[in-house]
Amino acid sequence: AKIGHLGLYRDEDTLETKEYLNKLPATIKNSVVLLVDPMLATGNTVVYASTLLKKAGVKKIIYIGLVGVDCGIDKVHSIHPDVDIYLAAKDEKLNDKAYILPGLGDCGDRLFGTK
Numbered sequence: 601a602k603i604g605h606l607g608l609y610r611d612e613d614t615l616e617t618k619e620y621l622n623k624l625p626a627t628i629k630n631s632v633v634l635l636v637d638p639m640l641a642t643g644n645t646v647v648y649a650s651t652l653l654k655k656a657g658v659k660k661i662i663y664i665g666l667v668g669v670d671c672g673i674d675k676v677h678s679i680h681p682d683v684d685i686y687l688a689a690k691d692e693k694l695n696d697k698a699y700i701l702p703g704l705g706d707c708g709d710r711l712f713g714t715k
Contacts, residue, residue: 604623604624604625605621616644617645633653635661637649640685641698643672647679668691670690673690
């Protein structure tokens, strides 16, 4: 198995996805890719990543996450209905800052020790 890295983050003001790293294996075309991200909130990041992967020629995308909400799942499936989504848990809703409630806090910062 090859490992690629997409560095994406959510602009806290606009909620738009920003890309800072794109290092995909040269052999990714026609691959099955496990797209791993801890949180599926608005769905914007998964949509962005899925679009990048499809442009690279990926034939199948399987998203794996810890926690998500229905509105994020619906957003992904409205744009990429072929992306399978697997979550460990589904929470109720997003707050006014688009954080999952009750959620886990900022999972990315917890995972990478950035705050």
